[in-house]
Amino acid sequence: MIRLTDHLVIISFDCLSALDFPILKDLPHFQTILNKGTYVENVETIYPSVTYPCHATIVTGNYPNRHGVINNTLLQPGRLSPDWNWYRDCIYGTTLYDEVKRANLTTASLLWPVTGKANIDYNMPEIFANRPWQNQILVSLKNGTPSFQLDLNKRFGHIRKGLNQPELDDFVLESTVHTIKTKKPNLLMVHFTDLDTQRHYHGFSSEEASAAIHRHNRRLGRILEALHEGGIYENSTVVALGDHSALDENKAVNLNVLLHKKNLITTNVKGKIINWQAYCKSCDGSAYIYIKDKQDPSLLNEVKNLLDSLLDDPNSGIEQVFTGEQAAEKGADGRCAYMIEASRGYYFLEDFEGEYIKTITREDAAADKKYTLACHGYSPDKENYGTIFMAAGKGIKPNTLPSIRLIDEGPTFARLLGVSLGNTDGRIVEEMLAI
Template identity: 35%
Template sequence: MAKKMVIVSVDALVGEDLKLASTLPGFKKIMDGGARVEQVMSVYPTLTYPIHVVQMTGRNLMNHGIYNNERVMPGRLSPDWFWQIQDCKVPTIFDAAHRKGLTTHAVMWPVTAQADIDWLLPEVWDLQKWEDPAIIYKKNCSPQLFDKYFEKHRFKLGWHPKPELDEFGVSVAEDVIRNEKPDLAMIHVSAVDIARHGNGMFGPAIDDAIRKVDSWLCRLEQAVSESGRFDETNFIIVSDHGHLKVDKQVNLNVLFKEEGLIQTDDHGELVSYQAYCHSSGLSAQILLADAADTEVRKKVEAILEYAKDTEAFGIKAIYTRREAEEKFQLSGPFEYVVEGVGGVAFAAKWDGRVVINEEDPDYDYVKTSHGHRPHLGPQPVLLAKGPDFKENVTIRECSILDEVPTFAAVLGVEMEGLEGRCLHELLVRP
């Protein structure tokens, strides 16, 4: 099979977006006559970082080790994210490509900072000090990419308070694809996800974001063409999750504080805890400082059951650690997983009110979000075109765990422990 592949992850792209996308030149080049999966079943919780690790390892959350976008850092309302590859417990498709002697490139792909990738520009930022981005990126990029391309494009990054990661990343990817001709390139763009969080599920802002993504696809396609490798390149568009409308924010840490399970100082800063709610968007992960403390465990379970029985709190289900592992292959440093009803999102605040509704003046949450059960709402898609994919073939659905086995088959690389299946029905040579 051909050993060139460009994968673009369009964060939060869903099937409903394809009507517009199919009319735009960048998407159209891949969609017309290409292969397609209409619905890709993701994993729980539907969060960008855990899912993108699935999309580069072919392993579920319990095995690859990334259970949330953010690290557990009780007391910090904006924790660090899982940026570094060291947090991933299993090999990636980049590792498999290297074993085969292939060259690799990743741009803004979650959980790749400091990875062994030939041309690496990871997704990373500085939540605390906002120091010079060159310091942050030099620590986390591949040396040759940083030395050759960072300064050329850094003016596009912006940085504080809101880095323009997409434009910066695509600009670097164009150069790397054109000049270095990597065998495997994986690029992540967030514009559609950001638009949905801020504006709702559908509407003009989301359409504008899809058009912006299309302009990036056009540039990447042109870069491949200028590299002289267009006809031997397989183009793949993937997505990670959909969104659901949010109209209520629930702060379980307020309950824990009221019950004496969170302690704060005179300035309201958290100083210690026995139980803590770690947000995962439309679900929550509940930590115990001492999992062996049976009295605290009983108290926490009573609080959670009370919240579940109180309709205003909007809790649909509570899962123990074992239940989460068995039902969702989800594991982490938490003892319980809390699932909200439709419209409920969880935050980590420990001051204020437990429930803040959309119409309240102090409501400050996004319009839509994710972290929900993956079967709910609009679904991600997979689009592919190239010499190793059949023309004009569509399948109804697959698991997101099926993506890496398919990528590996196209690249001709071997990976152990994959949990999905190769989508042979999409390939010219199954």
Template identity: 25%
Template sequence: MKQGLQFLLLIFSLTALAQKGNMDTAQVVVPNRYNSTEAQKKPYVIMISADGFRYDYAEKYHAENLLKFSGEGVRAEAMLPGYPSITFPNHWTLITGLYPSHHGLIDNFFYDYKRKEGYAMSNRENAEDGSWYGGIPLWGLAEKQGMVAASLMWVGSASNAGGSRPAYYYPYHEKFTPSEKVDKVISWLKLPEDKRPHFISLYFPEVDGSGHHFGPDTKETEEAVHLVDEAIGNLVQKVNALGLENVNFIFVSDHGMVKVDGGSPLEIPALLFDKNRFDFYNSQTLLRVHVKNPDKVKRVYKELKAGKTDDYEVHLDKKLPGYLHFSTKDDRYSRIGQILLIPKAPKIFLEKGRKTSVGKHGYNPRLVPEMKATFMAWGPEFKNNLVVDEFSNIHVYPLVAKILGLPINHPVDGKLKVLKKTLKAKK
């Protein structure tokens, strides 16, 4: 292994969110979960996410295995993440088919004024409490219909969100290498038919970590892309050796990455530091403002508009463009805030004395193409040599459900018709 890659893996280990305190790395097995006779006859789907794997990374860094597999199967020109283009919101969108404002994970951290509690992705108690998460994740959809599911570190998979955990899962940590994760997936697929998962979700954080620490246009990020690509090649080879019928792979990412202007960040307007009047939540590429007196919202909005610079926009939440699905009418959990300050890439908001990373995401993917994500798929259910136009990530959910033969009997934002064309016609 190259020295640079060893250093990269060391950084991931040191910065892992779940390394705070002692973390149990043991698998959790929910007892008395079995595939029905019907489920045992259905296809398999292995859904893989490489966090921060920008839509152009495979070509940019020549990810040999991913280019080969997607070339034989299906790939999209790009996939549009939900807004904001941030990790937790979009992983939960991919696994539920709901926009972030509809499933409630509107950021990696937020405050719920109805619950009078805050959510933070680094808080294990939050992360494993399903009451924070709206929608029914794919593993829950499968388990409720008699199909065993498994997950390796996907957002929310250690929680009871939607009423059911996967039969096999791990509390989140970053101690497993990509190759170790591959071996754990293979161990699941070697289980007896009645216990073998037909839906598996798998998560790799390495590309995102490299993009943040070093930037998207660096040797370190290239090495992280190759690390994940090698793991995918290893996974496919080992799965093929098992001789299982109808195993399908879907490779996605949650968002892209862009180098930001950390040297001259935007100042947060001074009036927002009055804690008697405001709370604000700064993810640097988006600043959400909660005005404690709702009668003063319009007045505050005018003050902020009057004082703004050309480097950012000020929006009333209810006036945000409808295509973002992040306005008041979409905010089902009232977690967004009434006023949004949106920097123009590559600008960010940064409190004085705070540091930032080289690479960031969170911007509007329709305005900042570097935010766009990846979609690739291959296997017996997918057409060959097909390239599709960019689409919203909400549509992955009904695609997976269709392959697995799982009816969706609850409201979702995604539509099967968008990606049905990627599937082979049934004979």
């Protein structure tokens, strides 16, 4: 298969929304991409629309129930800081970077989710120290390319302030610019989370979110400049995309509080979970309901009756209930007993003590990171919830497309680099390619 480009740079601006276009079209560096390439007005995300499943979909072309990354975090009831799907092994089947590497091309990745211990030439995976005894730098080094990361941390580590934004993205930007100039990879994947962070803690249309979009414009400009300085701009393709949108909310639903009251979650005298029969696993705007023994009809009926009663209550915060089979049809984890979708203004937490519904204030969001003022994870069917895609450069023709799906991006990227992801849920978007 003929390669359509020599260098593909995929820039994920986490939580960039189709609704951001009125701002993006007036920013000079986004204008550069929009004026020269293909712009997709609306990209249908996946279910659940959270970051790790989304990024696994982007590099596989498959829905979560097929690539295996069905949520950000693992099912670990009661653990305050559950482990995430950090590792390449969490993904079933092949990926874009696997196929590019197999074609003897060079790969690089900077804070791209689900790349821990991946076979990537220059890899700084997104992984963080979630245990008191762990060190952030060492955790990253252990799961990526040590020499590459040590060099970047020596050069630019002073920019970081832990995982705080916007300093983290500023560090990632300098690392990206340096990687382009010195490594000139055939595939470069970079993940920026500044906008996502600001929307979580300040709201979708907040001044802080707007400021993050303007910072992203400057970051995009620096990347374009680095391609020029590295002498590879004319042979490169630049993609700027979002993985999901977000919706404002100020009420947290804690279904586990009700499951706890029904003794389907049991705790010890210290208030720690020691056993569970049913558990609500949050995906922010949606949630999985897992039942330990799905062969127990009385247990299934008890949970179903509870969900039915909540669905009848307009103030329950639950908009829809899906069976496991229906969840699988939407691309989510069919192993769940049920999947629930939050009403607008609500999202799900996993608290099992306290109030069933907690109203979130700005003070709550500032004090505790589990509380947010805007989030994602909702169904792609939610109104005004699409994300965005734009690409320009070698192999891309000028075009405006009304819509594609997130699952279509991976196969299209593979075609640009002359490789294949095989039989995928998504398709190659031929309409944007200069073949």
